[in-house]
Amino acid sequence: MTQEEIITRPLRRLDPEDAQEALTRIQDVLHRQQLVSDLVHRQEAGDERAGLVESVVQRQHESEIKALLDDLHPADIAFILESLPKTERQAVWQLVGTEHDADVLLEVDDWVRESLIEAMDRQDLVAATETLDADELADLAPDLPPDVVAEVQKGLTEDERAQLIEAMGYPEDSVGAIMDFDMVRVREDTTLKAVLRYLRRMRELPDHTDQIFVVDRQGRLQGTLSLSRLLVGDLKSKVQDVLSPDYLSLSPLDSDADAARAFERYDLVSAPVVDDQGRLVGRVTISEVVDVIREDSEEQALSRAGMQEEDIFAPVGMALRNRAPWLFLNLCTAATAAFVASQFEDTVSHIVVLAFLMSIVAGIGGNSGNQTMTMIIRALAMGRITGHNVWQLVKREMTITVLVGLCGSVGAALFAWLISRSIPVALVMMAAMVCNMLVGTTIGVLVPMLRARFGKDPAMGSSVLLTFATDSLGFFIFLGLATLFLL
């Protein structure tokens, strides 16, 4: 943004609620436009007047929407586009000022970006993307038509082209994929005064510059210098004498989740990225880290329901492909459990009431195991579980389960007695429930720990395995005990 723009444009107070209101008003306008179009199309074909009215009204509506959009931050525009179904989204996208195109494309979620790019012609795309930095271009490149990428990268400098290639080469969940190249670097033997002069010559500092990076002659990172230290420090000091006492450096191949943990723990705003020779190659900022934290937590919530990221307006076919596999998997495990239970058909046909009790045994085992599993996955993610405390943890979980199980099974036994009027049935219920809760706890501890031991994500798939075990074994234990003691 140039100096003139700053002075001419009034200050904008940001507020996500304004964006939400703008969304509702845009939906209103689109709805009115739809009503007019419907009306016009009900007229006889070729009624020129009606067509004329429609186009006048449409222009009016478009300028209404444009006015709403013009007041908004690109991130708010991205929010609005994400909240509209595809056709309306593409219509509104045409009305977004071209100066925001690049920013909005960077801001929107992956699943929306595709539909926006689809609605742009080659020329618009080149115009929007030729202003991007190498790391930003690398983020968009997979979604852009290859000829646009080829065209745009012609405008890059040699250095930037090398950065683009580097940034595109890192795996998705690595630090390399979220780093940028907007670093201010200074040599350790300069004075603060010289650094200040150097900064003043730049037109603006990169976003989120809270510190500048200090390197030696070979470009190896020596430490960092915070802007606030630079501002309050003695101008005659050498950079090397006022380095920040602590610094964190990342490697491009570190996992982004680990980097996020480090940012959280040490309250960082930015961190340098160095290669294996210690040379400064990039920088990670808190805004990327916040996205990583949010995305990881949403991914977890979705994967627990067996889904991946899904556009609420994605075509039904896409949603089917997203959701069906999980339901099918659950159908298979439920069928297996049912098959296990059906092996006790004789027992159940003698004492029908067992059929109604067995699902309680299975369900509570699953719930109890899920509590243990949630605890363990969390402790693993925090790095709290070490060789030393595993057994202590396991003993603790078992104790808790037995105690909760004993109390709970008294309630369950009472219920069993109420609907069966048989004390032996109640006792079998009690024993089976405690046993199945222990099954749940065992799975809840073992599965995540084994997965973590073998370098896998401890959460993934654990819950299916848990339900599978507590359902099948729950039926087996309950009906097995009943067969032994009640027939």
Add this chain to the structure above:
Amino acid sequence: MTQEEIITRPLRRLDPEDAQEALTRIQDVLHRQQLVSDLVHRQEAGDERAGLVESVVQRQHESEIKALLDDLHPADIAFILESLPKTERQAVWQLVGTEHDADVLLEVDDWVRESLIEAMDRQDLVAATETLDADELADLAPDLPPDVVAEVQKGLTEDERAQLIEAMGYPEDSVGAIMDFDMVRVREDTTLKAVLRYLRRMRELPDHTDQIFVVDRQGRLQGTLSLSRLLVGDLKSKVQDVLSPDYLSLSPLDSDADAARAFERYDLVSAPVVDDQGRLVGRVTISEVVDVIREDSEEQALSRAGMQEEDIFAPVGMALRNRAPWLFLNLCTAATAAFVASQFEDTVSHIVVLAFLMSIVAGIGGNSGNQTMTMIIRALAMGRITGHNVWQLVKREMTITVLVGLCGSVGAALFAWLISRSIPVALVMMAAMVCNMLVGTTIGVLVPMLRARFGKDPAMGSSVLLTFATDSLGFFIFLGLATLFLL
């Protein structure tokens, strides 16, 4: 940290993995110490030599642990303390240098802080807390003995005491509870040169100062000035001419989750907090926001398993109180579902195989509803659901469910035929499954939306209601259809 310390202490490269290694080594030492103690206690009582050996070894172990701790950042020390059981935690806490006491107390999770404070005497507590800022003291105050708070606040200035009282007065999940008072404020009519001179007179800037706040004569916020603009701007410019073009301001009573969303959307590092007259009263920084985001996501994961935050080393009694209510609630809903099913005892005793199939119908209904519910809760949290798109969403979810249901129910019907060899049973299975999936979808859409409409957290308790409905109605629909068509 004073200038001398910076120069004498070597640069410290932060790395969470080092902390993890230190944890393992500290556990090793504690383990060895335990072995020695056990050995000594097996000797006859009054064996002085053994006691002597023990205390020598203990001193050696203590200095080993001290050496490990001295190298660590307070946040790493907090991590280690959080990862130890209570007695060991308190023992290690005694070995932490007193200069870190305050920082560590601020860093640790709530459930650990209590046990650390318990292990400190009054004098240590006063020493540790008298250096704190008002907002930090407000965070610790609920856990501190009242006489310590009374003692420490005597040392505060009038202003700070007012801030302390203000900070303690805001509700837990509000912006007021996470704001601090470490702001740099300047008047709009000063020049950049004067601002730089003013900053240089401060010994250091507050953490996370990426911008300073511009106020008028009455202390009302006029805008913000970023440090980087200050560094590159013309020294003769007035502050009011180089204000940042966009700014976000918060109110102390805004919810912290909303503030976090705003930080994420606009990529902020800090934001001013103003009262209802527009006067600047505080500041929120990204480090607090990151904590809010992480805590909200963990709270969600825990509450889905019916738990609250739990220390992995909390006493068993506390864990019981945390977990039992959820299991009891689930026992009640499962028992109700079983009771519903037991009303069809006649039907089941005629066709026993129904007993094994009914849990499949219930389970898949729950899984399918859970997918819908996850989508809806997420869309609600993002503010994407408005009056305009509700029906579109509902129609979409219903279509998806019917389509997935039809495919899936063919598989289920096949399984039903395999274990029953009866086509009517297979057909009833198919119909019941599709119906129950629609029940799941309806609950999955309605419950979160109604809760949100009435201003409640859409996620809370929704999953219990969902399971309850899909279990009870699943049994009812399946056995009901069977009673109508198969007897």
